[in-house]
Amino acid sequence: VNRPAKKKAVPAPPWPTDLEHRLLAEVLREGDQVIDATCGNGHDTRFLARCVGPSGRVLAFDVQAAAIGAAARLAEESGLRDRIDFFHESHAGLAERAAPESIAAVMFNLGYLPGADREVTTRPEATLPALEAAARVLRPGGWLCVMAYSGHEGGPEEAAVVEGWMASRADLLWRVARYGMLGTLSPAPVLLLAVKPG
Numbered sequence: 001v002n003r004p005a006k007k008k009a010v011p012a013p014p015w016p017t018d019l020e021h022r023l024l025a026e027v028l029r030e031g032d033q034v035i036d037a038t039c040g041n042g043h044d045t046r047f048l049a050r051c052v053g054p055s056g057r058v059l060a061f062d063v064q065a066a067a068i069g070a071a072a073r074l075a076e077e078s079g080l081r082d083r084i085d086f087f088h089e090s091h092a093g094l095a096e097r098a099a100p101e102s103i104a105a106v107m108f109n110l111g112y113l114p115g116a117d118r119e120v121t122t123r124p125e126a127t128l129p130a131l132e133a134a135a136r137v138l139r140p141g142g143w144l145c146v147m148a149y150s151g152h153e154g155g156p157e158e159a160a161v162v163e164g165w166m167a168s169r170a171d172l173l174w175r176v177a178r179y180g181m182l183g184t185l186s187p188a189p190v191l192l193l194a195v196k197p198g
């Protein structure tokens with residue numbers, strides 16, 4: 001029978017969230033300590049917990065009790081609860097929860113929790129001090145990853161402030177990058193990356 005040759009999947013640029021996970025999966029090692037600064041429903045927390053293995057630790061922050069509850073349930077169902085410390089508090093104080101230069105990666109997923117009150121969103125007043133704190137607790141060679149959104153009220157302003165802060169790390173010899181899709185129908189997230197000098 002003359003069957004058409006099976007089509008090979010064409011490689012395409014990954015979505016920013018996908019790229020972020022691929023990079024961190026490559027960088028993180030068993031036993032690492034990492035931070036999810038905006039745990040929300042816990043999908044990134046679960047991803048990080050898998051990356052750091054049974055001897056690693058994830059510190060997960062959120063200001064909404066519902067988010068912490070959902071993330072803790074997801075972790076429990078995934079058999080990962082014992083690798084995670086949840087903090088029902090603002091990420092602005094994260095340096096009080098981790099030793100200086102001890103953390104392999106810090107993730108921020110800015111904006112509001114899907115399906116919850118859109119009034120509760122990340123804001124530059126807390127995000128900027130949290131970025132400063134993240135810079136202190138990251139170890140040399142540690143990765144700071146921020147997913148920034150511009151589709152909600154206050155989003156474009158916050159994204160611009162965060163991007164400015166990230167870009168200013170280049171003066172301090174951090175390696176900094178920005179990645180996003182072009183030509184999408186609705187505003188797509190932008191991934192900002194900064195790696196602390198080793």
Ligand SMILES: C[S@@+](CC[C@H](N)C(=O)[O-])C[C@H]1O[C@@H](n2cnc3c(N)ncnc32)[C@H](O)[C@@H]1O
Pocket residue numbers: 037038039040041042043044045061062063064067089090091092109110111112113114120121122123126127
């Ligand atoms: C886009 S959601 C995060 C989604 C999450 N990464 C996931 O996988 O489901 C942003 C989260 O940031 C939280 N947030 C807002 N301000 C915060 C703050 N100052 N400190 C910590 N979390 C905050 C919100 O409550 C919300 O759950």
